[in-house]
Amino acid sequence: QLRLRSALALVTGAGSGIGRAVSVRLAREGATVAACDLDRAAACETVCLLGGQGSEEVAPGGAHAAFQADVSEAGAVRCLLEQVQACFSRPPSVVVSCAGITRDEFLLHMSEDDWDRVIAVNLKGIFLVTQAAAQALVSSGCHGSIINISSITGKVGNMGQTNYAASKAGVIGLTQTAARELGRHGIRCNSVLPGFITTPMTQKVPQQVLDKVIGMIPMGHMGDPEDVADVVAFLASEDSGYITGASVEVTGGLFM
Numbered sequence: 001q002l003r004l005r006s007a008l009a010l011v012t013g014a015g016s017g018i019g020r021a022v023s024v025r026l027a028r029e030g031a032t033v034a035a036c037d038l039d040r041a042a043a044c045e046t047v048c049l050l051g052g053q054g055s056e057e058v059a060p061g062g063a064h065a066a067f068q069a070d071v072s073e074a075g076a077v078r079c080l081l082e083q084v085q086a087c088f089s090r091p092p093s094v095v096v097s098c099a100g101i102t103r104d105e106f107l108l109h110m111s112e113d114d115w116d117r118v119i120a121v122n123l124k125g126i127f128l129v130t131q132a133a134a135q136a137l138v139s140s141g142c143h144g145s146i147i148n149i150s151s152i153t154g155k156v157g158n159m160g161q162t163n164y165a166a167s168k169a170g171v172i173g174l175t176q177t178a179a180r181e182l183g184r185h186g187i188r189c190n191s192v193l194p195g196f197i198t199t200p201m202t203q204k205v206p207q208q209v210l211d212k213v214i215g216m217i218p219m220g221h222m223g224d225p226e227d228v229a230d231v232v233a234f235l236a237s238e239d240s241g242y243i244t245g246a247s248v249e250v251t252g253g254l255f256m
């Protein structure tokens with residue numbers, strides 16, 4: 001059964017890791033995917049995986065398409081939503097914000113620039129995408145599901161990640177508040193809190209740190225991007241039609 005047969009899904013950070021797995025999963029559920037990334041070539045690669053044309057020039061109502069945008073820039077996000085609507089003649093009814101970065105440093109040594117950039121991409125970026133998508137949905141009278149990728153770090157903190165943890169905690173509060181404001185418009189907003197997932201982001205983590213974390217995971221191993229994508233597909237679909245404002249942990253039991 002294709003749960004997202006008539007959906008148009010916008011995925012940010014679609015060029016790698018979790019965003020790519022989400023794009024693949026939503027397409028398998030029948031959605032048409034607008035795959036956005038800062039890295040245009042990576043977004044195009046994802047669209048190729050989906051069997052789309054890997055181009056912004058795709059005909060309206062056609063297959064999946066790739067878009068380039070920096071989610072931390074208001075003008076770029078406005079332009080992204082306009083391009084997606086022009087391309088498909090409707091606003092996306094499923095919006096998944098996966099774009100995110102880390103710039104790790106201990107609090108005592110963290111630079112203002114490392115703080116600002118992580119907050120700009122991970123928190124302001126999600127504000128801009130959530131706001132622009134909600135405005136498009138409300139003004140066209142369409143219902144939708146907005147899914148923001150936070151992190152378990154936003155709930156419990158993590159050494160060397162004051163900037164990242166603050167951004168991810170912010171995403172939870174932002175999403176809960178958006179859920180309160182947008183429920184009456186038929187728009188659900190939920191956040192997903194992955195634990196340790198095997199992606200290019202965690203490839204940067206030293207093996208001895210990973211081994212220590214894996215030792216704390218009841219399921220005994222790191223998650224795959226597909227584990228997160230499965231939950232996103234559920235939250236995107238009507239199977240979760242009465243769930244909004246939730247923060248769903250996908251951690252293998254880490255930090256219960």
Ligand code: NAD
Pocket residue numbers: 012013014015016017018019036037038039042069070071072097098099100101121125149150151152193194195196197198199200201202
């Ligand atoms: P990743 O590095 O593999 O992918 C992130 C993608 O975001 C990249 O393709 C990158 O180009 C894109 N991106 C970065 N800055 C951008 C910007 N300004 N505008 C648009 N796109 C931008 O990372 P991932 O592990 O797949 O992470 C995806 C999301 O999941 C992130 O928000 C991350 O914080 C979150 N997360 C990951 C883990 C994990 O263990 N991997 C755990 C918890 C949460």
